[in-house]
Amino acid sequence: MLKIFRIIERNTIEKTCLCVRYSSTDSSAEKRDEFRVLNIRKPKGRYQERKQPRTLNILPPRSESMPVDQDWGNVWPGPRSFHPATVPLPVRQGYVEKSGAPPSKYANAELVKIPNFLHLTPPVIERQCNALKQFCTPWPKALDTDEKLEKHFPLQITSSDYCFSSPSIRNPLARIVTLRFKLGSLGLNQRAKDKFLRLVGDRYDEESDSVTIVTDRCPLKKQNYDYALYLLTALYHESYNVEEWENLKTEAxxxxxxxxxxxxxxxxxxxxxxxxxxxxxxxxxxxxxxxxxxxxxxxxxxxxxxxxxxxxxxxxxxxxxx
Amino acid sequence: MSYLRQILFRSPGTLSNVVRHLCTQNVAKVEATQEELDKLYKFVELELRGNDPAVLKSFCKFAVTTGNHLDINTKSWTLRKPNHERYTVLKCIHVKKKHRVQYEYRTYYSFVQYKYLTGSTADTVLEYLERNLPEGVALKATKVEVQAIPEYLVPPESDKQSNTTVDT
Incomplete structure (x- = not known):
């Protein structure tokens, strides 16, 4: 038992001695080397030259140097968002809370937001239309009224094209084709007309004597158009067709x-x-x-x-x- | 024969070249005989939709001016009231049912109608207008084509005879 005590005592004494020794060495090192200070500032006495602000070499707005008789179509040839330095107009746009004029055209986001028609001024439209005239053909003079048109061209084929910003340029509604004609224009006899009306059902409008056939079951416009004409042909010939049982019709x-x-x-x-x-x-x-x-x-x-x-x-x- | 000689002289190649030349000539002739006739449109109607009435107004003016320059009978009109599509949602996503907020889309409509157009004119005008369509405007072009009744729609022979007997 005594022996164990002795060993512990010795150990503790040794440890305390070590601690003292360590501490003495630390204090002596601080005194020897002082902490060096980093001097960020330049030494006194010397003045640094102030940097001159860089002058940008910007030309004055283009609109100020425009001649009065210029061709605007060459200045603004295509669709483009508004640019204040190019447009020589004192336009103002925007909302101000307190009373005052709306903001001017410079640094004005409101004028950039709205699509402009500066590329479609009247002289430009006229010039472009004159260039397009060579692709146009005149309307036949003999067909100047609706009645004449109706008489010579009784079939009306209606279809639509769609143009707007969508993920796809194809619109499924463009496939629908509507065929319209006056029933009288087909020249059916009385029996055939009666059968034709039974075949078309509610597609016939009695007031205007017109038949409307809408085809939308095929995926393409051309297919639907062909189908509409097929239906017309089928209806026409079927209405002339006499089945045996049709002769059995009595007065009742x-x-x-x-x-x-x-x-x-x-x-x-x-x-x-x-x-x-x-x-x-x-x-x-x-x-x-x-x-x-x-x-x-x-x-x-x-x-x-x-x-x-x-x-x-x-x-x-x-x-x-x- | 002189024609052949000319071709041979002009294209001093193999015989296949000559044959090809002759073939293309024939094809061109066939195409010329089956020339496609121009379509006739009773009217072409443009339906324009947009969020900004000012843009629609400008576009309609442009469309009417174009029609006038190309000698087409043109008219334009607008719907007096825009279509307001509203939807109401909770202001706070999960609670407070009494407090709501309402959003709306406004769609303004304008229409332009061109009357009596030939096929080539209609294609030209529509292409020109569609290329100059501003951002945020939707265009729906409805074309009403007129056609004569197809030649093959004639009453059957038996019926013709019966018709004539009835008439006499």
Missing amino acids: DMEYYDWLKNKSKATIEKLFGKPHGEIENADVYADSVDKLMNEGENTYTLDKYGEAVRKLLNLPTKIEIK
């Missing part, structure tokens, strides 16, 4: 009243004892009966019917009771 299947196929005609013929073509005023009577049956009974059709019957049977006209 008729969707409108036809005087020539009805009992009224037979009665009249029996009454007069001759065919309806030879009876006086029979056509007026036929017309009024057709209208009465097709349009329904109203004061107008009934009055017309009454008049027609009086004419047909040679009865005195209706006496107006006042």
Whole structure:
């Protein structure tokens, strides 16, 4: 036990001695070498020459030296954002909170933002149009009205082109083709016209007597155009085509009243004892009966019917009771 | 024969050269006979859309001036009111449902109509206008072409005969 104590004691004493020795050596080194100071400033007495600010060799704005009779189209030949030194106009643009004039054209971002038309001044447009005239052909003088155009060129084909900034230059809407024509221009006979109307369904507009076929199922405009013309051809020939079952149509299947196929005609013929073509005023009577049956009974059709019957049977006209 | 000699004299090469020359001549002749006729447009209508009415106004003026210089019947009009497309969102993204903020796009519309154009004129005018279309303006060109009824749309023979009998 004693032995262990002795060893610990000795160790501690040795350690303290070492510490003292280290500390003594540190203090002596500081005294020997002083910390050197870095002198950033130049030594006194000498003046440094002041640097002259660099003068930029900028020309005055170009607009100040422009002649009055210059050709503006050469100064501003193409689309370009606004440049204050080139445009010799005292333009102002922008908003000021307190009362005052809007900012001038120099260092004015508002004027740069808006697309300008300085490259399309009236003389420039005229010059460019004169150059473009050689690619244009005049409109035929004989076709100066809509009626003449309608008569000679009955088919109207409508399609659209699109031009705007989008990721793709192709617009799917450009494929749609619309074919429009007056039904009368096809020159169908009565039966074929009836069948044609059944085939086109609601694509026929009764008011303007026009058929509108819109084709958009193909991916390209040309394909849709060809398809529209194919449809027209198919409809035309199909409407002339007579199926066997079409001849089985009876009077009960008729969707409108036809005087020539009805009992009224037979009665009249029996009454007069001759065919309806030879009876006086029979056509007026036929017309009024057709209208009465097709349009329904109203004061107008009934009055017309009454008049027609009086004419047909040679009865005195209706006496107006006042 | 003299024609052949001329060609041989002009292109002193192999026979294949001569054959090719003759072929191109023939092709050119065929193309000349099947010359494509100019289209007829009843009208071409431009629909312009943009965010800035001033730019649209300038462009319409340009388009009308162009039409007048090229002797086309031109007119232009605008919609009186722009289309305001608004959408309302929460001011603060997750909470406070009562506080909202509203944004809107304004789209102004203008229209230009050219009447009675031939195909080449329409192509020229549209190309010129499209090349000078300013930034931020969308153009939709609707072309209404007129055509005669195709020659092959004639009633079938049987029907023609029946028609004539009915008429007489």
